Amino acid sequence: MSQIKYLYISDTAESEPPVQNGEGIMVIDAEGAYYITALISNELYNSDIYAPEINWYLRYTQEQSEAKKEIFKALYEIRYIRHKNSFVKKHSLDVQRSVAIIGEGEEADAFVEYAERFFEVTYISPSKLLGVEGELGAFRVSFEAFNEEEEKEEQQELSIAQIIFCDANNELTKKMGVESLEGNDTEELVKRFRNRIGWYEYAESLKFEPTKCLFMHQDEPTCKSCLDVCPTHGLSYDEEKKEIYFSHLDCIDCGVCVSVCPHQALDFAYFTKEAFLEVAKLSKGKKVLLIAEKYLKEVLDFELPAGFLPLVIETDSFLTQFHFESLLQETESCVLLYAPKVTAVSVKAIEILNQTRGERIFVAKNQEELEASFKLMDTKG
Secondary structure (H helix, E strand, O other), X not given: OEEEEEEEEOOOOOOOOOOOOOOOOEEEOOOOOOOEEEXXXXXXXXXXXXXXHHHHHHHHEOOOHHHHHHHHHHHHHHHHHHHHHOOOEEEEEEEOOEEEEEOOOHHHXXXXXXXXXXXXXXXXXXXXXXXXXXXXXXXXXXXXXXXXXXXXXXXXXXXXXXXXXXXXXXXXXXXXXXXXXXXXXXXXXXXXXXXXXXXXXXXXXXXXXXXXXXXXOOOOOOOOHHHHHOOOOOEEEEOOOOEEEEOOOOXXXXXXXXXXXXXXXXXXXXXXXXXXXXXXXXXOOOEEEEEEHHHHHOOOOOOEOOOEEEEEEOOOOOOOHHHHHHHHHHHOOOEEEEOOOOOHHHHHHHHHHHHHHOOOEEEEOOHHHHHXXXXXXXXXX
């Protein structure tokens, strides 16, 4: 089976491509592509890197002729630039079917009965729980259990793959493989746990430069912003050694730590700063729609005005003033960020740049605001 760089499968998309076969992108129908794989494609099953923004762009853009061809090609180039600059490392671990359920009462009893259909369950009363250490696939759960032969309580320790607390959330639920039944849909919770069984894959998505960090090995650390914002146990620290530790297994790739680091000691593997600078050059002369990939499914049945380049990112949470400023320097036009919830870092960066460079960055939190922003930006040129 041969692999090519860029592939466009024509009959699975809603629009014809603005290029012909031989213009740097192989254009072929699904039947012809059966024995072909590509580095980057508009279809998931024929590529190492799936680029859903390609079909999305062709479906909604109002662009015509040569300009449409240029942006179409740029979407492939953006994905390639991200790929060649990425330092994402993949890891995997074996997750068994063992689950500890911590709870008591009728609701907990009923859940245990349901969970036993899918897992090897150890049911522990909260009052008997002594401690939990370890990580997904290898938690060490200590608890008191009654020894019938000795007729007394004694401490036991089991190796458990995952843990469910039936009561309210606690600090442990920040770890991957530990969740609370409260506030969760039972079937969805069980589905998540079942999906982790077997070889569970996770990514190492952060690059850390200790020499730039204001916490690492400093006699009087002046910053631990990344630690303050991490929503999981992805980051932790040793006060005595003045060191930050990373748990890539617990990291959820949100990128928030990258955005708050004042000295750029952290970089985001999925879209490095080096890659972003290179991608920004492709926006020259165009307006930029900055949108996270997951939101492409939300923004539907609309018209993307001519002149817009959709710049698809992994998440908008890693964005900083550096990213917005890089785009403004190259585009010579406007930038529109689509994000239902904008981070405080992005809000501040946008305010600063709009004050110093004129109003050139716009924000839309829903499709109605998006379409209104298109009209407003049209008046800005």
